[in-house]
Amino acid sequence: MLKTFPKGGVHPAENKMAATAEIQSLPLPKQVVIPLAQHIGAPAQAVVKRGDVVKTGTLIAKAGGFVSANIHSSVSGKVKKIDNVLDSSGYKKPSVIIDVDGDEWEENIDRDPAVIKDLSKTPEEIKQKIMDGGIVGLGGATFPTHVKLSVPEGKTIDHIVINAVECEPYLTADHRVMLEKAHEIMIGTSLIMKATAVNKAIIGIENNKPDAIELLSKIAKEYQGIEIVALKVQYPQGGEKQLIKAVLDREVPSGGLPLDVGCVVQNVGTAIAVYEAVQKNKPLIERVVTVTGKSVKKPINLMVRIGTSANELIEAAGGLPEDTGKVVNGGPMMGKAVSDTDVPVTKGTSGILIFNQKESKRTKVYNCIRCARCTFVCPQGLEAFNLKNIAESNDWEKLENEHVMDCIECGSCSYTCPAGVPLLDYIRLGKSTVSQIIRSRKN
Amino acid sequence: MDDLTIVLLTLATLSGLGIILALILYFVAQKFNVVEDPRIDEVEELLPGANCGGCGYPGCRGFAEACVTTDNLDAFYCPVGGNDLMKTVANALGAEVSEKDPQVAVVKCQGSPEHRKEIREYDGPQSCAIAHSLFGGTTNCANGCLGLGECVEVCTFDAIHMNPETNLPEVVEDACTACGACIDACPRDIIELRNVGKKSRRIYVSCINTDKGAPAKKACDVACIGCGKCVKICPFDAITLENNLAYIDYEKCKLCRKCVTECPTNAIVELNFPPRKPKAEKPAEKKAPKTEDNAKKVIAADKTEESKPNTNQE
Amino acid sequence: MNKLNVSLSPHVKNKDSVPKIMYGVIIALIPALLVSVYFFGLDALRVQAIAIVSCILFEWLIQKFLIKGQNTIPDGSAALTGMLLAFNVPANLPWWIMVIGALVAIGVGKMSFGGLGKNPFNPALVGRVFMLISFPVQMTSWPKVSVLNFTGIDAATGATPLAIMKEGLANGEKVSDIMNSMPTSLVDMMTGQMGGSLGEISAIALLIGGIYMLWKKIITIHIPLSIFASIVLFTGIMNLINPGAYAGPAFHLLTGGVMLGAIFMATDMVTSPMSKKGMWIYGIGIGVITVAIRVWGAYPEGISFAILIMNGFVPLINNSMKPKLFGVVKEKK
Known part of the structure; x- marks a missing residue:
């Protein structure tokens, strides 16, 4: 029996069309737009101004607080302006716009593809390099990695869990990375282990990627303390809490963090970014993005510089199909529908999904028939129908008592609802209102 | 037992039970009796009973409870009843109260489909708050009205309606009590409470777009582009410009209407003024002496005729 | 290019829907329906048809003239209620009792609470219990089973094993x-x-x-x-x-x-x-x-x-x- 998390979950059609497409580098764009807020936490503060000449890897914005991340130029060229530009949040956000001119890198970045296995750096050095490199979680949540690796006083951790589940349908970026950069993942994981003084790591991979499981299991023997665990395909296994439950059978307490059960979870992509930042001095300036969809001519996995317009990625995948109805930044279950195809790729962009007209429309909404399927599929044991009703009646206090803050917004409830009720829309609204109330109470 | 005995017995038992229970009830009521200021009931009688919360208290009774605790009612105001009601309440309580200017809600957006092109679609619940959390809107204006009518839903007085043609809410001035429910409901702060003004005449900037001029104008024909012309022409320093957006202070505005003619995008709206004299004449700023009851608001330099929010009640 | 559609996640949905569930139950009822026709003859079909048609009709009328909402007939719940209601009555039930039962089931049991999904009690059972209490004789005189009897109404009645x-x-x-x-x-x-x-x-x-x-x-x-x-x-x-x-x-x-x-x-x-x-x-x-x-x-x-x-x-x-x-x-x- 393959391991998985026990409660709830759904299994949407996988549609991993791009799984066999090797990662290609997208040619340099003419212009990049780098938003200053592309991670969770305080936006970064720009340190360049209009007319400045930057190289690839130059720091252009400094972390705006502890929970924040540095941002580096992904190209070399001239800063055109700093202006508000529409990004995938649906709003205009302050961004640095750089006109590309050649591809000159900062001197200290090692661009030699040879793998460096040396693990002699001290934990402090590793953490410092991760922080300087502006590494954030690449699974989509974009939480600054250096914050996650700073274990607070009084907490001990014994396991690093590497999230290679890629439970979102359609997306294949992590899958390809595992096949093409296996050693980098292992070294990155080892560096994370060293930085947190942990000697055990588990890489959880869903069973729909047998080639990746095989390859990683084979080379894992060369590295100490890394174990590969194959998992049953089940969404949302990529959720931190579900993944820890699946691989270690530990339950993160309600309202708690993985730290509370001795774990730190990192995405595979992040492990590679850590490797590159520590061993090669390369900040987070590019990432792998899957461009796919049923009508897309050429589903593809691309290595893309941060700030490239999604339009260019779509062009590389054969152009925007005629019947496009919706473009999503991220996976189909948790990604964000963009307002325009001209939005920049950010650190959190794991995929560009293109839905046709028919797929993009929501189904007709009927009355709730109390079938309770939303509660059966909720991995957190919440009653979605109930939360939705409470949120709709604006009873925020009751909503908080019903543990709305435990919702991980995986979307299993809306996915399952036969009445087509947009449960998560209301719950998410309720959750953000309640979290504001909680914040204002603390102050 | 014959039938009569049964009937009598039943009667006796039930009466006895009734008396005992009545006694219990009486003593319990005595024991748990809460002594309440009788004036609370009196004040509550006077209040409109709409429980709209516009006074800031939980319902009319909450307001009444708060009112009886003080001698000076200046900090209290029932937007529904207005000054007259507050005077009555003050008289009843022997307290003092000063008059407040009556207010009315105005919708500060003119982005009808004619002015603001729809370039994308929204698919989801009819909730402004949810749409606001998702994106800037179906047009290029990320500040303006989303048109999903949450303000209409929360209005207890049926004083705000969606106009299906403009897809914007319109305030029914006579019904609006300025309770502020729509203002809380709007996630984008489009609705503002402004003084009703003399003869209900008001001038305000009907836009909240903070974008720079060019993108603002591109998104919407009637956006405030932050050009500052109105600020310069205003003789009373009533207009301020912040974040590319002009704002008219209703306390300072003397309703001269100079800004309305000056605005290049017709973003400044005048309400309930008599029609202007033909353009050829010098714009006389004196208010017309006679009031025309059916006077409708006119946007200055009227090029676009019919597309404004806030028409008077029909 | 088309206008982009923007909505919140999730962007995919499984194929389940309310009508699919309702029609699924109706399909599941078909074997029992066939058996009833086999044993009770055309009477069974007659009662079925009356129940289904009157349930759909009442729901449509109430929805159209009282609630003034959108048409809810296509979701199949009214047809299902009618079918279940007929399953719960003797095959020789007079048509007018069936119609009254359908009115109570749909009108009182379902629509008075606001329609599908809002009723606390099973509408078919509400209708059935109403008929049982109001017309005890007709509701408990069961026709004798006779294999493939399509000749007409069988006057003989018998008791249930219970x-x-x-x-x-x-x-x-x-x-x-x-x-x-x-x-x-x-x-x-x-x-x-x-x-x-x-x-x-x-x-x-x-x-x-x-x-x-x-x-x-x-x-x-x-x-x-x-x-x-x-x-x-x-x-x-x-x-x-x-x-x-x-x-x-x-x-x-x-x-x-x-x-x-x-x-x-x-x-x-x-x-x-x-x-x-x-x-x-x-x-x-x-x-x-x-x-x-x-x-x-x-x-x-x-x-x-x-x-x-x-x-x-x-x-x-x-x-x-x-x-x-x-x-x-x-x-x-």
């Missing part, structure tokens, strides 16, 4: 004697050759429908299983204690409306609990109340009342039987 049992026990006879004198054997009860309501007679046909619904994931096993288990356990114990005065579990399972009730009526999503724990309690409650009514009550059959009574408890069950939250138990330790 009624025979109840009467026999009241006269002081022993269970084994009653069983022997009964015209139907347990095998007949399985196939449907017994007196009873239109759709409840064949246990096998109903079970086939139930298995279809389980396979299609329209229902879960919890409610039917807990009803069956509690009936078996309850009657089994009583039968062991006094085999002369209490019939055995097989008899109780196969007669009356237990199969129909447990598989199709109690599992109605709208009126059943929403957590698995709650479903167990609900099912056990139905089983126990059914047996209690059958053994000690005035009516020979009790499952309709049992389901309605437990329907009333559903809000309470829902409130007290919440699913276990992820990560909450640890916190308490």
Whole structure:
């Protein structure tokens, strides 16, 4: 029996069309737009101004607080302006716009593809390099990695869990990375282990990627303390809490963090970014993005510089199909529908999904028939129908008592609802209102 | 037992039970009796009973409870009843109260489909708050009205309606009590409470777009582009410009209407003024002496005729 | 290019929908319908047709003229209610009673609460119980089964096995004697050759429908299983204690409306609990109340009342039987 998390979950059609497409580098764009807020936490503060000449890897914005991340130029060229530009949040956000001119890198970045296995750096050095490199979680949540690796006083951790589940349908970026950069993942994981003084790591991979499981299991023997665990395909296994439950059978307490059960979870992509930042001095300036969809001519996995317009990625995948109805930044279950195809790729962009007209429309909404399927599929044991009703009646206090803050917004409830009720829309609204109330109470 | 005995017995038992229970009830009521200021009931009688919360208290009774605790009612105001009601309440309580200017809600957006092109679609619940959390809107204006009518839903007085043609809410001035429910409901702060003004005449900037001029104008024909012309022409320093957006202070505005003619995008709206004299004449700023009851608001330099929010009640 | 559609995640949806569920249940009812036609002839079809048409008509009228909402007929719930209602009446029921029953089921049982999904009680059962109380004679004169009789109305009526049992026990006879004198054997009860309501007679046909619904994931096993288990356990114990005065579990399972009730009526999503724990309690409650009514009550059959009574408890069950939250138990330790 393959391991998985026990409660709830759904299994949407996988549609991993791009799984066999090797990662290609997208040619340099003419212009990049780098938003200053592309991670969770305080936006970064720009340190360049209009007319400045930057190289690839130059720091252009400094972390705006502890929970924040540095941002580096992904190209070399001239800063055109700093202006508000529409990004995938649906709003205009302050961004640095750089006109590309050649591809000159900062001197200290090692661009030699040879793998460096040396693990002699001290934990402090590793953490410092991760922080300087502006590494954030690449699974989509974009939480600054250096914050996650700073274990607070009084907490001990014994396991690093590497999230290679890629439970979102359609997306294949992590899958390809595992096949093409296996050693980098292992070294990155080892560096994370060293930085947190942990000697055990588990890489959880869903069973729909047998080639990746095989390859990683084979080379894992060369590295100490890394174990590969194959998992049953089940969404949302990529959720931190579900993944820890699946691989270690530990339950993160309600309202708690993985730290509370001795774990730190990192995405595979992040492990590679850590490797590159520590061993090669390369900040987070590019990432792998899957461009796919049923009508897309050429589903593809691309290595893309941060700030490239999604339009260019779509062009590389054969152009925007005629019947496009919706473009999503991220996976189909948790990604964000963009307002325009001209939005920049950010650190959190794991995929560009293109839905046709028919797929993009929501189904007709009927009355709730109390079938309770939303509660059966909720991995957190919440009653979605109930939360939705409470949120709709604006009873925020009751909503908080019903543990709305435990919702991980995986979307299993809306996915399952036969009445087509947009449960998560209301719950998410309720959750953000309640979290504001909680914040204002603390102050 | 014959039938009569049964009937009598039943009667006796039930009466006895009734008396005992009545006694219990009486003593319990005595024991748990809460002594309440009788004036609370009196004040509550006077209040409109709409429980709209516009006074800031939980319902009319909450307001009444708060009112009886003080001698000076200046900090209290029932937007529904207005000054007259507050005077009555003050008289009843022997307290003092000063008059407040009556207010009315105005919708500060003119982005009808004619002015603001729809370039994308929204698919989801009819909730402004949810749409606001998702994106800037179906047009290029990320500040303006989303048109999903949450303000209409929360209005207890049926004083705000969606106009299906403009897809914007319109305030029914006579019904609006300025309770502020729509203002809380709007996630984008489009609705503002402004003084009703003399003869209900008001001038305000009907836009909240903070974008720079060019993108603002591109998104919407009637956006405030932050050009500052109105600020310069205003003789009373009533207009301020912040974040590319002009704002008219209703306390300072003397309703001269100079800004309305000056605005290049017709973003400044005048309400309930008599029609202007033909353009050829010098714009006389004196208010017309006679009031025309059916006077409708006119946007200055009227090029676009019919597309404004806030028409008077029909 | 088309306008982009913007909405919140998730952007995919499984293929399930309310009409699919409703029509799934209707498909599951077809075997039992065929059996009823086989045993009761065209009468069964007539009653079915009247019930379905009048349920749809009443829902349409109420929706159009009273509620003024959108047309809800295509979701299939009205047709399903009509079908279940007809399953619960004798095949020779006069048409006007059927129409009144449909009006009560749809009008009182469903639409007065706001339509699909808002009714606390199973509408078909509301209609059925109303008819049973208002027209006790017509509702309990069961036509005799006769194989493929399409010639016309069969005037002969007979009692259900449950009624025979109840009467026999009241006269002081022993269970084994009653069983022997009964015209139907347990095998007949399985196939449907017994007196009873239109759709409840064949246990096998109903079970086939139930298995279809389980396979299609329209229902879960919890409610039917807990009803069956509690009936078996309850009657089994009583039968062991006094085999002369209490019939055995097989008899109780196969007669009356237990199969129909447990598989199709109690599992109605709208009126059943929403957590698995709650479903167990609900099912056990139905089983126990059914047996209690059958053994000690005035009516020979009790499952309709049992389901309605437990329907009333559903809000309470829902409130007290919440699913276990992820990560909450640890916190308490």
